[in-house]
Amino acid sequence: MAIRRRPFIKLTVAAFSAAWIGILANPVPADAADKVTVFAAASMKNALDNVDAAWTKQTGKEVTVSYAASSALAKQLESGAPADVFISADTDWMDYVAKKSLIKTDTRVNLLGNQIVLVAAKDKAKPVDIKEGLDLASLLGDGRLAMGQVDSVPAGKYGKAALQKLGIWSAVEGKVAGAESVRAALALVSRGEAPYGIVYQTDAASDPGVAIVGTFPANSHPPIIYPVAITADSKNPDTAAYFDFLKSAKAVPFFEHEGFTTIK
Known part of the structure; x- marks a missing residue:
């Protein structure tokens, strides 16, 4: 069934506005300050939710994740939004935050393919x-x-x-x-x-x-690569352990179950 242009445009603008309002108006709550905070590409939600559940089960530690387009998340990091880990759906936006000195470049690795x-x-x-x-x-x-x-x-x-x-x-x-x-x-x-x-x-x-x-x-098309890095401002003592878990063999089944390929 064909769709009419005007309603669609309204829907798209409304959805876009809602996404930005959600990010801008809802900073990480105070009770989440002790949790590892992750900014992750929207396409990772199912897999990363399962990885995080496994992390919590193993360590008793919790993770809070903001899912959105990699571009929106990169811009939020640039604006000073607090996060410990950034996972982008392409190398371009990771390069962008790297040039802004917003990540610890020595932690950056290519995590997944799609x-x-x-x-x-x-x-x-x-x-x-x-x-x-x-x-x-x-x-x-x-x-x-x-x-x-x-x-x-x-x-x-x-x-x-x-x-x-x-x-x-x-x-x-x-x-x-x-x-x-x-x-x-x-x-x-x-x-x-x-x-x-x-x-x-x-x-x-x-x-x-x-x-x-x-x-x-x-x-x-160019290879689809999801790079991950620890942010430059991360001070959470659990960040390094969580980051290692993301890259570990324990996380691989959760990613592969959702159709990602892991990059060695």
């Missing part, structure tokens, strides 16, 4: 052969292609790169529904507000309302 896929509502999903020259515009019809904002959200940047490489971008650029995070793009497809979306494989697996209809070739 894939981008094309998704559709599960009850309407049909396989799509993603290849050079795919007529994605015809598949969209009057509908829109949900994806992260292509100038800032990592999944959107990867998606645009893939569409350009495959010679599809110019035909669908005007049909893109840019969302403030990859999870917001996923929600548009799950709710039936967009017929197709480009998201991470891990996001698609987290939502029973969508199905993967095609996977973008790995050589159509």
Whole structure:
């Protein structure tokens, strides 16, 4: 079903505003001051929630996490928002905070890998052969292609790169529904507000309302890498132990269960 442009724009602006208001107006509460605070890419939510539960079970220590687009989180670090660990969905935003001296660069490591896929509502999903020259515009019809904002959200940047490489971008650029995070793009497809979306494989697996209809070739976009680092201002005595746990063999099954690949 085609969606009308005006309601969609209102929805996107409202969602974007809500995300920023949530970050700006809700600093880490006082009772969370003794917890390790993590800023993590929205696509990590399911996996990282499980990793953190395992950490708490093992140590009795708790973690508080803010999930959002890597771009938004990087800007918040720049604005002085308190965090102990930053996990980005691409290297660009980790490079950004590194240049601002906001992380301890000697702690930075590449933690995870991912894939981008094309998704559709599960009850309407049909396989799509993603290849050079795919007529994605015809598949969209009057509908829109949900994806992260292509100038800032990592999944959107990867998606645009893939569409350009495959010679599809110019035909669908005007049909893109840019969302403030990859999870917001996923929600548009799950709710039936967009017929197709480009998201991470891990996001698609987290939502029973969508199905993967095609996977973008790995050589159509830069490698998808999730780097992690301890922030420069972290003073929590538990940060180092938590950071080590993220990189340990104990965390691997939780990440791989959600579809991430671990980088050795």
